[in-house]
Amino acid sequence: MANGTGPQAALRRRNLSRVLHAVATGDKSRAAVAAEVGLTRATVSTLVDDLIAAGLVSELGAQRPGTVGRPGTALALSARGPAGIGAEVGVDHLAACVVDLRGTVRARATVESRNRGRAAAQTLGELEGLVRQVTEEAVGLGLRPAGLTVAVPGLVGRDHHTVLRAPNLGWKDERTTLTVENEANLGALAELWLSGGETPPGASGTPGTPGTPETPGAPTARTPLTDFIHVSAEIGIGAALVINGGLFRGARGFAGELGHVPVYPDGPRCSCGARGCLEQYAGEEAVLRAAGIAPELPGRLKALRTAAADDDAPALAALEAAGRALGIALSGAVNLLDPQAVVLGGPLSELAPWLLPGVRRELGERVTGGGALVVESRLGRDGVLLGAAYSAIRAVLDDPSEWTAR
């Protein structure tokens, strides 16, 4: 079996991960897994036994009535094994959830919280209370916490323990022992997971179809997306670039700063110091002001949606202008990157009916080769939190050896 690329332990780690990824892409027998990963049935059976013993995989029983014994038994990811914990710091809320290996949300909590200008230590302290609450709930269900990722609306350092800037929280160079990640990146990861476009480690070729997470809308058949721009927004506007089935972070980890792409270069001054950034036209605060809604109002986005649905002229004009600005900035991005699609996610996606016409019109006029596919995320504002939980699950799938060794 040795292929000369490293010691036995590394090989075993890799093979365990390959088997687990194969199981994750759909319930199948040991024989089917062996055929998929290109290992012998005996090797696969040993690895599967280890994964079952570790509680990562479970047997569903005979696949076809009439056949007996292990070879025909379908395997699935366990609903009681390791679980990913996701948490989210929003400007006005905190959230935490636990997701099992199959992608099902098993525990969840959200609280309103005024986090703008509040000390990071205080905000994160409150968040940790929420995390403890959902974790205890999940442990009670037989799940084992496998890792926590905290989504933040800001730039995160390469160490994933520093929030370099989160202007809408008032954070600058905040260090934490928690693992943090930019919210737009996590929203994109969730979308990638759902679309089945992600590339497993060491794999080349067809991406798999992962387990079906609990989602607001049932997933429909769609070409797996491997190259897309994921736009996400709460107060700021962030984007994440997915290239070749993986997150593209850039040289310093700052890729995806769509909110600071210039739209009208001589426009109003932005919080970043430049003029005419997208955020000045399509950021939540800019849109609310233009619509005549106080940006501090609780439930302000709902108020904006209601006003738009009621054909309120200032609200419609504000959303039309925001859609146009978003379309202009995205036209530049699409001309540069030529992605398969632009995915609109986060709270912004709830305003899609009013934003998308302007976005699509600008893309249609400005993109070389004629327009771009724009789709709404099926995860909506849940994408960020699910993506945070999923990043821990992904770590288990990529290296299950830590769990089988226990």
Added chain:
Amino acid sequence: MANGTGPQAALRRRNLSRVLHAVATGDKSRAAVAAEVGLTRATVSTLVDDLIAAGLVSELGAQRPGTVGRPGTALALSARGPAGIGAEVGVDHLAACVVDLRGTVRARATVESRNRGRAAAQTLGELEGLVRQVTEEAVGLGLRPAGLTVAVPGLVGRDHHTVLRAPNLGWKDERTTLTVENEANLGALAELWLSGGETPPGASGTPGTPGTPETPGAPTARTPLTDFIHVSAEIGIGAALVINGGLFRGARGFAGELGHVPVYPDGPRCSCGARGCLEQYAGEEAVLRAAGIAPELPGRLKALRTAAADDDAPALAALEAAGRALGIALSGAVNLLDPQAVVLGGPLSELAPWLLPGVRRELGERVTGGGALVVESRLGRDGVLLGAAYSAIRAVLDDPSEWTAR
């Protein structure tokens, strides 16, 4: 030796390529090659013998005086083996060159030619004459033609035999038996080659330092660039994105259309149908008009450079505005991609002293995290042609088995 990933022939092909890439990254002994690629000395020696017999590798003689025999003999890429042929269709010129495996230009020809609005068949026919001329010259020097790539200022189809649009030539959906590629992509490939940032096939880890091509300025030590935006311009403005040491082409092959990134969204109508594209401010024609120089004038770019050097006010203002527009468009690109650097290449690079201040000022004001490294290509306007020749050389390095089998 078998590692189970495929038949012997595929393994031998891959190992030949790994050995050849190792030789390409600097003269070294068989023992050093074996250590680098992780194969036994015996295997490497057999592969090297095949590569020498095929004329792809040559022995430089004993590395250290006092040591004798093959193990101490340095290997280098052959100066008489396969050679890449590059050709270029410009709006006002045609060019062809032959480059050997070491990266040295061995034959070269350029002619002035009014190609705007001329039938593609006629232009390509004249180009083929030029290609024949340099090829005959190279064959006389003992080189063997290994492939031809033609650089065009336009969008190229995925088959690399169709020019979908080249508005400045007046081409639309032109099919050819020649292999064509977008000029900005080839300029980026040349820069990647020169910087040593490219990723050899199947390799992970440190990129190599390839042979030294003949360049206007001597290469200096620089961090290998693996992620950069290469801007290149003749009449239009194109860019190429290099990501993880390779060219990023996008879903339809249209990535890098920097010239149609919106700069002033309500600005003048562009040839693409949209308004306010970068090309309307920093394209050669726009700059020449603003400087009061006839865009049809032969030697017009030289005239512009001379005027700028003479502190001619309209020329300076035109270049200042162009630099500003380029900086605005690049700010968006850098905020999205967070590259290691922006490389300015093509004929535009000859105007760098007047363009760069505006580019750098806009990037400094608009880029999240503060500015971006902007460097001039050391290849200048030669980059595109060298990149075209190099793409054939790269094909030899990636699969030398076709040559060893002869």
